[in-house]
Amino acid sequence: MTSTNSPLDLGGLPDLVGYHLRMAQVMVFRDFDRELSDLDITPAIFGVLEILRRNQGLTQTRLAQAIGLDRSSLVPLLDKLQKRNVVEREASIKDRRSNHLHLTAAGEQLLVEAERRVRLHEKRILARLTKSETRQLIQLLMKLAKNDA
Numbered sequence: 001m002t003s004t005n006s007p008l009d010l011g012g013l014p015d016l017v018g019y020h021l022r023m024a025q026v027m028v029f030r031d032f033d034r035e036l037s038d039l040d041i042t043p044a045i046f047g048v049l050e051i052l053r054r055n056q057g058l059t060q061t062r063l064a065q066a067i068g069l070d071r072s073s074l075v076p077l078l079d080k081l082q083k084r085n086v087v088e089r090e091a092s093i094k095d096r097r098s099n100h101l102h103l104t105a106a107g108e109q110l111l112v113e114a115e116r117r118v119r120l121h122e123k124r125i126l127a128r129l130t131k132s133e134t135r136q137l138i139q140l141l142m143k144l145a146k147n148d149a
Helices: 017-039 043-054 060-067 071-083 105-125 131-145
Strands: 087-091 099-103
Touching: 017 043, 017 105, 043 060, 043 071, 043 087, 043 099, 043 105, 060 071, 060 099, 071 087, 099 105
Parallel strands: none
Antiparallel strands: 087 099
């Protein structure tokens, strides 16, 4: 039996990249939530708003691909954002099954405040890294994300 004060034996977990990615994600998401929860913005919502600002008229399918969500997860998120009047859906005239998405003025306003807070969040979570290490981390994560495994 392990004492409550003794270190846990994590077995092979410390040697697994996935374990460390998950632990880092937990820390990042907790800090993100502390900074933005009163705005009711999650990392996924922030990603949607940021992409739509730069790509007005984007289809739901392309948006889902860009943020790594399946359409069944994206639709309820978009429903929520539409009810909040931050995103509008416009039916495609070429394909009635497709919607084009637009950030509203309220969505733009919300995103301005969210971006300010995300910068504070990023500064906090990266405080232990140099600028060079931050660039390297981003490059390595991008390289992993492109893995076809």
